[in-house]
Amino acid sequence: xxxxxCLPFSLxxxxxxxxxxxxxxxxxxxxxxxxxxxxYESGFFIHPNEQVEYVCKHLAQDERLVEGYxxxxxxxxxxxxxxxxxxxxxxxxxxxxxxxxxxxxxxxLPMCPTLxxxxxxxxSRLLNVAAYEEWVQAELVQATYWHDPxxxxxxxxxxxxxxxxxxxLYLNENYVENLNKLKKFVMVMFLNDTIVQPKExxxxxxxxxxxxxxxxxxNESKVYQDLGLDRMLREGKLQFLGIxxxxxxxxxxxxxxxxxxxxxx
Numbered sequence: 001x002x003x004x005x006c007l008p009f010s011l012x013x014x015x016x017x018x019x020x021x022x023x024x025x026x027x028x029x030x031x032x033x034x035x036x037x038x039x040y041e042s043g044f045f046i047h048p049n050e051q052v053e054y055v056c057k058h059l060a061q062d063e064r065l066v067e068g069y070x071x072x073x074x075x076x077x078x079x080x081x082x083x084x085x086x087x088x089x090x091x092x093x094x095x096x097x098x099x100x101x102x103x104x105x106x107x108x109l110p111m112c113p114t115l116x117x118x119x120x121x122x123x124s125r126l127l128n129v130a131a132y133e134e135w136v137q138a139e140l141v142q143a144t145y146w147h148d149p150x151x152x153x154x155x156x157x158x159x160x161x162x163x164x165x166x167x168x169l170y171l172n173e174n175y176v177e178n179l180n181k182l183k184k185f186v187m188v189m190f191l192n193d194t195i196v197q198p199k200e201x202x203x204x205x206x207x208x209x210x211x212x213x214x215x216x217x218x219n220e221s222k223v224y225q226d227l228g229l230d231r232m233l234r235e236g237k238l239q240f241l242g243i244x245x246x247x248x249x250x251x252x253x254x255x256x257x258x259x260x261x262x263x264x265x
Contacts, residue, residue, distance in 0.1 A: 001043040001076055001142070005031040011074070017252060018072075021260045026064045030055055047137075048080050048144050048161045055080075056088035068092040070263050075100045075195075075248060078187075078202075079145060083165045085182060086175040095262055097186040100196060100247050104206035104223065105147025105155075105162050108197030132158025149207040167226040176228035185232060186239040186262060188250075195247035203240050204229065 006012045006029055015029045032042035032051050042051055059065055071093050073081035078101020085093045123142065130136050131146040137160045144161035148154065156163045163169050167176070179185070189202035196202060200215045204223065208216040224230055232238050243254060 002040075003043065003074075004036050004039040005029040006036070014072075014074075014255075017255065018260070018263065021256055022263050025263075028062065028065075030058070042141075043076070044141055045139060046141065048076075048083065048141060051080055052083045052087060055084055059084070059088070059091060062091075065091045068094045070095040070097070072097045072099070072259070073101055076102060076141070076145065079103055079162065079165065082179070083161075086165055086172075086178045089178045089181060093182060095184045095186065095265065096182055097188070097259060097262060098202070099188040099250065100190055100193065100202055101187065102145055102196055102201045103187070103204045104166070104201040104221070105145040105159075106142075106197055106201060107147055107149060107207065107212055147201075147206065149209055149212050152209050166223045168223065171226060176226075180228050180231055180235075180237075182232070182237060184237055184239060184262065184265070186241060186259075188241045188243060188259075190247050190249060191242050191244050192249075193247045 003010050006015070011029050015027050018027050019025070031039045032046060032054055033039055038046075059069070068091055071081045071084070073079070073096070078098030081093075081096060082098065082101070082103065085096055123140070126136060126140070127143060127146050131143045131148065132154050136143045137158065144159060146155075146159070147162060156168050159168075164172075165175065187203050189199060190196075191199070193199040193202070198205070198207060198215060200206065203218065204221070205215050205218050206221065208214045218224060219230070219233075229238065241258060243250060
């Protein structure tokens with residue numbers, strides 16, 4: 001949200017960093033649409049289902065990925081790439097790393113530094129009162145993973161993205177099987193996050209249904225079994241990493257020490 005694939009001071013720098021530390025391995029930073037403007041706008045206004053379909057198509061056409069690839073998703077890109085793993089098993093995703101991914105959604109939008117204060121206030125108000133209206137779901141990306149624990153039924157029926165990929169509306173066995181094809185699923189939580197509410201969503205945790213204070217433990221969540229995360233945990237495929245700092249505040253040194261080795265496995 002608020003970034004593009006190739007800016008030299010953001011994801012472009014990450015691409016260069018990876019290339020420098022994985023022996024020249026091919027690295028592709030995904031761009032949604034045909035130009036940087038569309039790529040930027042996709043973070044707010046192109047439905048995740050469309051983005052996932054677009055990415056799946058382009059990955060399948062990339063001959064250099066035919067044997068498989070590792071994937072890294074930043075913030076909302078984390079759950080979007082997880083949807084790619086679940087919906088598009090070819091070419092095979094091997095390792096999925098999500099940094100600040102909102103796997104159980106969000107319930108709160110306290111800060112959006114890439115927008116003006118007026119726009120941020122408008123989006124927050126819109127999500128609080130009309131997140132599950134059809135037109136809001138169709139027009140605003142953040143609405144598709146807005147998870148209201150006070151109105152769980154409205155969320156499950158109204159969410160046009162997250163409830164589906166988390167198997168909360170009906171059980172899609174293909175999602176379970178495809179996700180379990182991963183060799184490793186690594187989730188990074190920013191321990192002082194002020195953007196993602198609750199921050200525990202980054203580790204697939206969320207508020208206990210009916211309130212917005214107490215966090216339900218990972219293995220008590222319905223998603224834990226319905227998405228096959230219990231099996232992945234038993235098989236040692238899940239890895240939970242925590243880092244001090246606010247949302248996406250990650251140093252090059254930490255990235256190189258903790259994440260680069262996972263890309264070499």
